[in-house]
Amino acid sequence: MNHVETLRALHHGRTPGDPLVLPGPWDAVSARTFEAAGSPALATPSAGIALSLGYEDGQVPPDEMFAAVARITRSVSVPVTADIEAGYGLPPAELVERLLEAGAVGCNLEDSRDGVLKDPAEQADFLAAVRQAAGDRVFVNARVDTFLRGVAEPGPAIERARLYVAAGADCVYPILAPAEVVPALRAGIEGPLNVVALPDGPGPRELGERGATRITFGPGLLHRTMAALQAMAKELV
Incomplete structure (x- = not known):
């Protein structure tokens, strides 16, 4: 089984309370640390990589982002899926x-641009073109930004997710979905469901019990690492 087949298989056949937990490495050493701890796959966060490279989120030049992903993939032996934002305006085949x-076998693709939600039909067409270009070589995680953009009701997220699954997405990711709406999302969406675990929210097991298939953390693990470094730094000064 190759890496993309392994990644795809990890998303299926999971029982409630046992979601796929994918830590988010921001560089080679964090990736190796997560792999050594037993992570079966990794999911890079664009915001975490941006912070590690000295950029604001969304401001990393594509060449630097792909180079950062490549440093991570060649440092580990597990599958890596990469957050590549909205695709940097590149044609799907490119x-x-x-x-x-860059060595990644999966990607996140978000459905907003410059802080504004894209037309869902337009995004579905884009995802379909990515799927056609990729065939089975890439696991596509379609991010749904409705909650991020202030839409509190789950209905619009479910509608977008259904379009994206029909377009060929392997998984959907309604980022910042409140834990209390995860059961409604699970009931309305076919296939794997990615939920982000927040520092002040339920943990992976509880989110899995509510219907999440996959748990990611965005830049949260880097933020926790930075807090630990700040504490050490204060002791040294």
């Missing part, structure tokens, strides 16, 4: 090839 050249 986007897929650059992702594969």
Whole structure:
């Protein structure tokens, strides 16, 4: 089984309370640390990589982002899926090839641009083009930004998710979905469901019991690491 087959298989056949937990490495050493702890796969966060490279979230030049992903993939032996934001304006075929050249076998693709939700039909067409270019070589996680953009009701997220699954997405990711709406999302969406675990929210097991298939952390693990470094730094000064 190759890496993309392994990644895809990890998303299926899971029982409630046992979601796939994917830590988010921001560099090679964090990736190796998570792999050594037993993580079966990793999911890079664009915001975490941006912070590690000295950029604001969303401001990393594509070449630097793909280079950072490549440093992570070549440092570990487990599958890596990469957050590549909205695709950097690259044509789908080029986007897929650059992702594969960086050694990643999956990607997040968000459905907002410059802080504004994209037309869902337009995003579905884009995802379909990515799927056609990738074939089975890439696991596509379609991010749904309705909650991020202030839409509190789950209905619009479910509608977008259904379009994206029909377009060929392997998984959908309604980022910042409140824990209390996860059961409604699970009931309305076919296939794997990615939920982000927040520092002040339920843990992976509880989110899994509510219907999450996959748990990611965004830049949260880097933020926790930075807090520990700040505490050490204060002791040294």
